Amino acid sequence: MRTRSLFRYFDPKFVMIGGAALLFSEGGLANTSELKIQFDKPTFVLPQFSGPYQEREASIAPDEYEQAEYLRELLDAGKRKEVLAELEKFYSIELSPAMLMLQAQVYFSLEMYDKAEATYVDALKRMPQLVRAHSDLGQLYLATERPEKARQHFARAVALGSNDALIHGQLGYLNLTLFGAYSAISSYQQAAALEPENMQWQQGLLAALTQARMFEAAEALLKDMISRKPETSSLWLNQAALALNSENYRTALASLEMAILLGDKDLRNRKTLAQLHLQLGSYDRAIELLNEGLQKNNFDIANIAEYFVWLTQKNMWNKAEQMLKLVEGNLPRLTQDEQSQYYLKIAQIEAHKGRVAPAEAAFKRALELDPTNGDALITQASFLIQQKKYVEAELLLMRAEAVAQVEKQALLGRAQLYVHMQEYESALKQLHAVLQKFPDLLYIKDNIETLENIIKAQKST
Amino acid sequence: MRQLGICIVFATVAGCGGNVKNIQCSGVDWAAEGYKTAVAGESVREFDQYRNRCGDRLEADAMNAYVAGYGKGVAEFCTYDQGYAHGYARQSRRDTCPAELRAEYERGYKFGKFSLERRIESVKGMEEGHEMSENVEQMSNPQ
Known part of the structure; x- marks a missing residue:
């Protein structure tokens, strides 16, 4: 088998952070699992309603002062419905935009979203540059899950001079989710500049920088964030993700260990950590993590099979056996097909160690549990060829030809078997059959030519 | 007389009917x-x-x-021009303008009213000037 750096096998992956998808390294090969860092679900905190009748940009009309004072008393007493009843006595055109804003805010706070929206829109018709109306309407659209509209109004609020960190941050978030990273960076930077202590903006900026593949800037920001909040496991996870992206696996491993030490409980992160330990050769820790995972029923047989391949490729048969022993206790929880895979691995270990009878028993068990286990059929056939049990091997290969996933392998295996048995005519016939079935296998033609020459030579002697 | 009575009744009905839209x-x-x-x-x-x-x-x-x-x-x-026109025409100032438009309308109204007053003053001044010139003429040409 061709050997390649396992690190090239990473599939493209997207890791969620703060509502943003972070793009990591590309590559990809079937049958390999992704190295993934699992972050907490994105959190986006919609700010609490800050109380109406504050920070308004539009002024109360002089003839409304008395009433405004009365309404304020009602609001202070928490009587929001009474406030609405008072305001609803008027036609909207009779109220100043400031009073309309108050009305809209009270509707909003009472979750009467349709009325709140109509009233904000009304206020904006009369004063299109009312910054507060744009920012409040943006919040309303966020609350009612209409992000495109929310973004429009936040952008308008900013264009009209709003210098509120929250608005910049929300605009950054919406740009990131709707339009991609580049449009979000500046907004997050602005929010972070206005509220440098607010980690939410820094995390948003980090997500935007990473998604924009501005990794150096992201790493620098992350380093700064970690130095300020070293106890935050999600930051270490981010660092691990960035390190993975730059193929700095040792840093990734150390960061993941730190995140887990700080309380990250995600089993998928543990799986990634185990993979990294395996790849970097710290097998004891890998086995320990695998053990933990198996105890929590986290590692499926596909992972085990993958780790098995890694370990055996590195000739770590004892470690592979040790890993399989961990699986043994979980056998009853596995399906029959999965158990079949397990016994195949056992058989491979036994075969490697030259213990023929236990190997045969394990192969037999694997095929009893799943008679269509193509890998088991092919592997056992190969084992039997080594034992020079050609007839049994031929039968297994013929069975394997009926299994789609290994059909090509089985056909070629049988041709190889005939060559072993020096039955060149049969081998030639088999190769013709293979070429007919898989005409893209052009190298077969060379093999056919070679065999034809051998047969010709045999006949001539 | 009978004709007059009918007219009075008709006028009353018409008058009442005029207020009912x-x-x-x-x-x-x-x-x-x-x-x-x-x-x-x-x-x-x-x-x-x-x-x-x-x-x-x-x-x-x-x-x-x-x-x-x-x-x-x-x-x-509720524009400056309308306010000016109303002020200049000595019409009453309307109070129907919403808060955000009121200031412009009232500015126009005040300026319209002021312009009218200026014009009145100026006409008055012209009239007084005419009278004064007549007096001067009489003084300079006593007969």
């Missing part, structure tokens, strides 16, 4: 109605009569459409 509760272009009311300088409260007299028969979206039309009309009505 015939209103429709549906099939009205409410936005146009609101607009017309606004540009006539009348209050949005004109709609109250529809609400009071139609009750449930009033079309569902009548008020919103009326107020929207009124809003458009009032934006055209």
Whole structure:
């Protein structure tokens, strides 16, 4: 088998952070699992309603002062419905935009979203540059899950001079989710500049920088964030993700260990950590993590099979056996097909160690549990060829030809078997059959030519 | 005499009938109605009569459409120029303008009124000047 750096096998992956998808390294090969860092679900905190009748940009009309004072008393007493009843006595055109804003805010706070929206829109018709109306309407659209509209109004609020960190941050978030990273960076930077202590903006900026593949800037920001909040496991996870992206696996491993030490409980992160330990050769820790995972029923047989391949490729048969022993206790929880895979691995270990009878028993068990286990059929056939049990091997290969996933392998295996048995005519016939079935296998033609020459030579002697 | 009596009865009925507006509760272009009311300088409260007299028969979206039309009309009505024209024409100042438009209208109104007063003063001055020149002429040419 061709050997390649396992690190090239990473599939493209997207890791969620703060509502943003972070793009990591590309590559990809079937049958390999992704190295993934699992972050907490994105959190986006919609700010609490800050109380109406504050920070308004539009002024109360002089003839409304008395009433405004009365309404304020009602609001202070928490009587929001009474406030609405008072305001609803008027036609909207009779109220100043400031009073309309108050009305809209009270509707909003009472979750009467349709009325709140109509009233904000009304206020904006009369004063299109009312910054507060744009920012409040943006919040309303966020609350009612209409992000495109929310973004429009936040952008308008900013264009009209709003210098509120929250608005910049929300605009950054919406740009990131709707339009991609580049449009979000500046907004997050602005929010972070206005509220440098607010980690939410820094995390948003980090997500935007990473998604924009501005990794150096992201790493620098992350380093700064970690130095300020070293106890935050999600930051270490981010660092691990960035390190993975730059193929700095040792840093990734150390960061993941730190995140887990700080309380990250995600089993998928543990799986990634185990993979990294395996790849970097710290097998004891890998086995320990695998053990933990198996105890929590986290590692499926596909992972085990993958780790098995890694370990055996590195000739770590004892470690592979040790890993399989961990699986043994979980056998009853596995399906029959999965158990079949397990016994195949056992058989491979036994075969490697030259213990023929236990190997045969394990192969037999694997095929009893799943008679269509193509890998088991092919592997056992190969084992039997080594034992020079050609007839049994031929039968297994013929069975394997009926299994789609290994059909090509089985056909070629049988041709190889005939060559072993020096039955060149049969081998030639088999190769013709293979070429007919898989005409893209052009190298077969060379093999056919070679065999034809051998047969010709045999006949001539 | 009989003819006069009929006339008096007729005049009374006509007079009473003049104050009772015939209103429709549906099939009205409410936005146009609101607009017309606004540009006539009348209050949005004109709609109250529809609400009071139609009750449930009033079309569902009548008020919103009326107020929207009124809003458009009032934006055209409550301008500096209109205020100036009203002030200059010595018409009463309208109080139908919404808060955000009121200042412009009132500025126009004050300036219109001021312009009119200036013009009156100027005409008066011209008249006084004419009288004064007549007196000077008489003094210089005593007969």
